[in-house]
Amino acid sequence: MSAYILSHTKIKNNCLWHNGKLITQGAETVAYTGFLEEAYKSLNLSYPKFFKMDALSKLGVLCAEQILVDENISQFPKEKTAIVLSNRNSSLQTDMAYSKTMSGFPSPSLFVYTLPNIVTGEISIKHKITGENAFFIEPAFNADLLHNYTELLLQATDAVLCGWLNVGEKTCEGFLYFVAKQSLTDEKKINFIKHNPNSITQLYIN
Amino acid sequence: MENLIENLKKQIIEQLNLAEVKPEDIDPSAPLFGEGLGLDSIDALELIVLLEKNYGLKIQEPKDAKHIFQSVKTLAEYITSQKK
Numbered sequence: 406m407s408a409y410i411l412s413h414t415k416i417k418n419n420c421l422w423h424n425g426k427l428i429t430q431g432a433e434t435v436a437y438t439g440f441l442e443e444a445y446k447s448l449n450l451s452y453p454k455f456f457k458m459d460a461l462s463k464l465g466v467l468c469a470e471q472i473l474v475d476e477n478i479s480q481f482p483k484e485k486t487a488i489v490l491s492n493r494n495s496s497l498q499t500d501m502a503y504s505k506t507m508s509g510f511p512s513p514s515l516f517v518y519t520l521p522n523i524v525t526g527e528i529s530i531k532h533k534i535t536g537e538n539a540f541f542i543e544p545a546f547n548a549d550l551l552h553n554y555t556e557l558l559l560q561a562t563d564a565v566l567c568g569w570l571n572v573g574e575k576t577c578e579g580f581l582y583f584v585a586k587q588s589l590t591d592e593k594k595i596n597f598i599k600h601n602p603n604s605i606t607q608l609y610i611n
Numbered sequence: 612m613e614n615l616i617e618n619l620k621k622q623i624i625e626q627l628n629l630a631e632v633k634p635e636d637i638d639p640s641a642p643l644f645g646e647g648l649g650l651d652s653i654d655a656l657e658l659i660v661l662l663e664k665n666y667g668l669k670i671q672e673p674k675d676a677k678h679i680f681q682s683v684k685t686l687a688e689y690i691t692s693q694k695k
Contacts, residue, residue, distance in 0.1 A: 442630070453629065453630075453631050453632075456628045456629070456630035456631065457627070457628045457653075509664075510660045510663065510664050512657075512660070513653050513656035513657055513660065514627070514628070514653050514654075514656075514657055517653055
């Protein structure tokens with residue numbers, strides 16, 4: 406299956422890049438939770454539910470927003486767009502925060518985020534995506550896994566939003582990219598990146 | 612009652628993480644769910660926690676919840692009635 410990466414977004418070290426261009430940057434001294442909310446404001450988003458989300462979902466929604474509102478991407482049918490995500494820490498930070506509330510009043514709003522794939526749901530709800538989805542827990546970023554699973558999905562669907570969303574005690578790293586079948590892309594409009602493990606790894610590292 | 616309504620507005624904003632809402636934006640008589648603040652089912656559970664944590668109140672009859680959580684004003688009236 407020939408496929409291309411049409412768009413990619415990264416959040417790391419309190420910086421947000423889209424297709425290699427720095428979109429917004431926070432002070433290094435700001436905790437990542439503060440940066441995610443600063444980034445939301447700097448992007449002029451209007452989605453009050455954002456503030457109710459845990460850090461993993463905020464990270465995913467911010468990364469996905471950059472990609473999915475692009476007119477070259479939004480043309481793909483939502484029912485034929487899949488989401489394949491991965492990370493190392495699952496929903497551990499939220500699990501621990503919820504655990505702390507259990508001795509007093511267990512928090513319903515924390516409880517609903519005690520699964521890693523809730524971020525998939527949040528992205529799907531915001532962008533009305535109804536295709537297949539999967540979330541893998543891996544020891545480290547695994548380009549081969551994402552590539553292979555995406556190629557399989559592309560036999561039955563048009564496009565896939567893929568990537569890595571990982572939140573730890575002091576780390577917050579997001580990398581999402583959008584892959585589409587070659588036959589559905591408009592070569593005149595988009596700078597193509599061939600979809601293969603090497604190109605995925607290069608985008609993740611750089 | 613006025614003070615209780617103002618306190619409830621602040622507590623609701625904090626408990627429900629309504630970061631873009633200010634106390635003065637909340638109409639005490641406006642519906643909390645559907646229109647108005649547009650709260651959802653998880654928010655309803657958070658309001659139950661708020662009632663118990665801040666006022667020591669548990670709603671004994673589930674059927675009463677719909678009226679109690681209709682607006683900030685009805686919530687304040689319920690708290691006041693339980694203190695008598």
